[in-house]
Amino acid sequence: xxxxxxxxxxxxxxxxxxxxxxxxxxxxxxxxxxxxxxxxxxxxxxxxxxxxxxxxxxxxxxxxxxxxxxxxxxxxxxxxxxxxxxxxxxxxxxxxxxxxxxxxxxxxxxxxxxxxxxxxxxxxxxxxxxxxxxxx
Numbered sequence: 001x002x003x004x005x006x007x008x009x010x011x012x013x014x015x016x017x018x019x020x021x022x023x024x025x026x027x028x029x030x031x032x033x034x035x036x037x038x039x040x041x042x043x044x045x046x047x048x049x050x051x052x053x054x055x056x057x058x059x060x061x062x063x064x065x066x067x068x069x070x071x072x073x074x075x076x077x078x079x080x081x082x083x084x085x086x087x088x089x090x091x092x093x094x095x096x097x098x099x100x101x102x103x104x105x106x107x108x109x110x111x112x113x114x115x116x117x118x119x120x121x122x123x124x125x126x127x128x129x130x131x132x133x134x135x136x
Contacts, residue, residue: 030096033089040086047079
């Protein structure tokens with residue numbers, strides 16, 4: 001099931017064209033995003049609980065404190081990256097949800113219009129069917 005949309009942007013030739021959306025593939029992608037979100041949240045939970053800034057106990061000499069500081073910086077970097085991934089997955093989920101609802105609506109509207117046209121043309125079709133004696 002796919003829907004073709006013609007993009008028209010006020011005569012801007014560079015942006016004009018056709019966009020085809022395979023609704024089933026988009027639905028599959030949307031469903032996969034839920035597991036990716038769960039994974040990102042799991043990583044964040046682990047980083048913010050079990051691994052929360054517990055640098056290795058290396059002592060108090062210069063290299064040990066430097067490594068502990070570096071550990072904290074790397075940890076925070078991982079937390080930041082995992083949060084960005086979580087935000088990106090949430091944004092993708094929202095976008096695909098919006099796209100799916102918009103295309104489903106457009107597809108339903110197009111189907112309804114096609115049904116209306118077909119219903120209106122049925123009498124014409126019946127008029128062209130041969131009569132008992134083979135005449136039209």
